[in-house]
Amino acid sequence: MLDIAGLSKHFGQTFAVDDVTLSVPSGTIFGIVGPNGAGKTTTLSMVTGLLRPDAGTVHVHGADVWTDPEKAKRNMGVLPDRLRLFDRLTGSPLLYYAGVLRGLSGPTVKARTADLAAAFGLEDALNRLVTDYSAGMTKKIALAAAMIHSPRLLVLDEPFESVDPVSAANVIEILQKYTDAGGTVVLSSHSMDLIQRICDSVAIIVDGKVLASG
Numbered sequence: 001m002l003d004i005a006g007l008s009k010h011f012g013q014t015f016a017v018d019d020v021t022l023s024v025p026s027g028t029i030f031g032i033v034g035p036n037g038a039g040k041t042t043t044l045s046m047v048t049g050l051l052r053p054d055a056g057t058v059h060v061h062g063a064d065v066w067t068d069p070e071k072a073k074r075n076m077g078v079l080p081d082r083l084r085l086f087d088r089l090t091g092s093p094l095l096y097y098a099g100v101l102r103g104l105s106g107p108t109v110k111a112r113t114a115d116l117a118a119a120f121g122l123e124d125a126l127n128r129l130v131t132d133y134s135a136g137m138t139k140k141i142a143l144a145a146a147m148i149h150s151p152r153l154l155v156l157d158e159p160f161e162s163v164d165p166v167s168a169a170n171v172i173e174i175l176q177k178y179t180d181a182g183g184t185v186v187l188s189s190h191s192m193d194l195i196q197r198i199c200d201s202v203a204i205i206v207d208g209k210v211l212a213s214g
Contacts (some may be wrong), residue, residue, distance in 0.1 A: 002184065009042055027179050027183040032044070033189060058072075077153070078156075079143055079159055089129035090127050104148070113148070116147060120140040134165065151183070154183065158189060
C-alpha cells in the first residue's frame with residue numbers, strides 16, 4: 001500500500017530525514033516510533049505531500065505522491081501534526097465540507113457523517129462549534145474527516161496525543177475494524193506500550209535514519 005524509497009530532507013546542514021526506505025503492506029497498522037526530533041513528522045509530511053523531499057520517492061497504492069499527486073492523495077486520509085481545523089464551524093458542516101472537498105455527493109456525505117459520528121460517539125457534538133470541543137473530541141472529529149471518503153491509507157501523526165484513555169480505546173477499535181476491512185494505517189507515537197499493543201509492524205527512527213523495521 002505504501003512504498004518509501006530513499007526519502008531524504010535536510011534543513012541547512014541538518015538532515016531531518018536521511019535515506020528512509022520502508023514498505024507497508026495492505027491491511028496492517030504500521031507504527032513509526034522515535035524520540036522528539038527524530039524525523040517522524042518530517043517523514044509523514046513528505047509521505048502525504050505536505051512537504052517536498054530533497055530526494056527519494058513515495059508511492060501510495062502504486063501512485064507517485066509527487067508526480068501523480070491527485071491519484072495518490074485520493075487514496076489517503078491524513079491527520080497531520082499541529083492540527084488545524086475550521087473550528088468556527090460545527091461538527092456536521094466540518095465533515096460535510098471534508099466530504100464534498102473529496103468529491104463525494106451531498107447524500108453520501110450525510111450518510112457517512114451519521115455513520116462516523118455514531119462510531120466515534122460524536123452524535124451529540126455535531127451541532128456544537130468545534131472550538132468548544134475537548135482535545136479528545138477534536139482528534140476524533142479530525143479523524144472522522146480523514147476517513148469520510150473511505151481512503152485506502154490513513155496517515156496519522158501522533159493520533160493519541162492529548163486523548164483520554166476511553167477515547168483512545170474507542171479510536172483503536174475503529175482503526176482495527178478499518179484494517180480488518182482492508183484499510184491500512186501508518187501512525188507515529190511516543191508510546192511504546194500503545195505501539196506494541198496495536199501495531200503489526202514497527203519502524204524505529206532516530207536522527208532521521210531507520211534503525212530497525214519489522
